[in-house]
Amino acid sequence: QQQVKQSPQSLIVQKGGIPIINCAYENTAFDYFPWYQQFPGKGPALLIAIRPDVSEKKEGRFTISFNKSAKQFSLHIMDSQPGDSATYFCAAALGGSNYKLTFGKGTLLTVNP
Amino acid sequence: ETGVTQSPTHLIKTRGQQVTLRCSSQSGHNTVSWYQQALGQGPQFIFQYYREEENGRGNFPPRFSGLQFPNYSSELNVNALELDDSALYLCASSLGGTAGNTIYFGEGSWLTVV
Numbered sequence: 001q002q003q004v005k006q007s008p009q010s011l012i013v014q015k016g017g018i019p020i021i022n023c024a025y026e027n028t029a030f031d032y033f034p035w036y037q038q039f040p041g042k043g044p045a046l047l048i049a050i051r052p053d054v055s056e057k058k059e060g061r062f063t064i065s066f067n068k069s070a071k072q073f074s075l076h077i078m079d080s081q082p083g084d085s086a087t088y089f090c091a092a093a094l095g096g097s098n099y100k101l102t103f104g105k106g107t108l109l110t111v112n113p
Numbered sequence: 114e115t116g117v118t119q120s121p122t123h124l125i126k127t128r129g130q131q132v133t134l135r136c137s138s139q140s141g142h143n144t145v146s147w148y149q150q151a152l153g154q155g156p157q158f159i160f161q162y163y164r165e166e167e168n169g170r171g172n173f174p175p176r177f178s179g180l181q182f183p184n185y186s187s188e189l190n191v192n193a194l195e196l197d198d199s200a201l202y203l204c205a206s207s208l209g210g211t212a213g214n215t216i217y218f219g220e221g222s223w224l225t226v227v
Contacts, residue, residue, distance in 0.1 A: 006155075036218075043115070043203050043218030044156065089155050100146065100169055101216065103155030 003027055004092050006104025013080055014112050021107045022074045023090035030092040034101070035064065035075050038087045047088075048075075080111045116140060117206050117219035125225045126194050134189045134222045136204030144168075145187040146216070147179060148203040156203055162187055163209075191224075199226045 005024045013019045025033075034049035050057045050064045050073065057064045061078040077084055087108050091101040116139035126132050138145050144163045148156035158171035162181035176192040185206075191198055201221040 004155075034216075041220070043117070043205075043220045045115070045218065046215055091155075100158040100161060100171060101148075101156070102158070105155050106153075 003102050004090060004104045006090050006107060008107060009105070010108040010110070012110045012112065015081060017080050017111070019077050019080055019084075019109055019111075020074055021088055021090070021109070022072065023092075023104050024070075024072045025092050026071065027092070027094075027102075028071065029094055030102075032093040033064070033066065033073050034091050034093075035062070036089045036091060036103075038089065038106075044089060077109075080109075082111045082113050085109055085111050115217035115219065117204055117217050119202075119204050119219040119222050121222055122220070123223045123225075125227060128194055128196060128226055130194050131190065131192045132194060132224060134191075134202050134204075134224070136187045136189070136206075136219060138185045138187065138204075138206030139217050142206035142208050142217075143185050144207045144209055145181055145185065146205045146207075147187070147189045148205065148218075149173075150201040150203055150221070152200070159189070194226045196226050199224060 003026050035047045036044035037047050038044045048059045048062045052068050063076040066073045087106045089106045090104045093101050118137045120135050146161040147159040150156040159173050160170040161168045165181045178190045181187045203221045204219045205216045207216045
């Protein structure tokens with residue numbers, strides 16, 4: 001059972017464009033939603049995260065939009081740059097001491113110059 | 114750099130063999146989690162160790178086992194290797210096991226089973 005569904009699988013934009021990656025979750029007990037960026041040969045790195053009591057969070061060029069009723073959240077990358085080309089993963093976690101991340105399958109983003 | 118180091122970076126094993134992967138967590142972090150990332154997939158949670166005790170396990174068989182040492186470094190052991198065990202194994206460390214504490218990933222150990 002895939003608890004976090006991510007789309008699209010791949011995405012190509014031009015420099016300066018605003019790629020949007022979407023995720024949907026099933027478990028309403030999830031209460032922490034991070035996004036990770038992964039470059040080839042590297043481990044995932046935390047970009048930005050949100051809690052369900054907030055509808056939007058911005059950090060630099062990265063924005064998470066969160067819709068609790070629809071059980072969906074999305075990542076927007078403003079003014080995208082070729083250096084943003086990477087695989088992006090959404091994830092969700094339950095609170096409490098038993099903390100595991102459930103990841104989506106990833107989106108390969110290519111930003112053309 | 115996340116301060117999480119893993120070894121070895123690449124290894125090749127034969128089906129049926131056993132493998133041990135090692136992880137040094139970021140300084141001061143008392144929680145280590147292990148994830149398996151198959152090619153083209155998101156990481157999947159294997160288990161977590163908090164202060165040397167297993168603190169949660171994903172949907173992996175018992176031939177996947179682990180240890181955490183007093184210095185909070187950790188090992189992942191996989192027995193009776195199968196071809197499907199070929200993947201990137203990621204170690205992640207955090208301070209505490211609670212959601213919201215930033216999790217830092219290492220660069221992983223690539224395991225190929227032939």
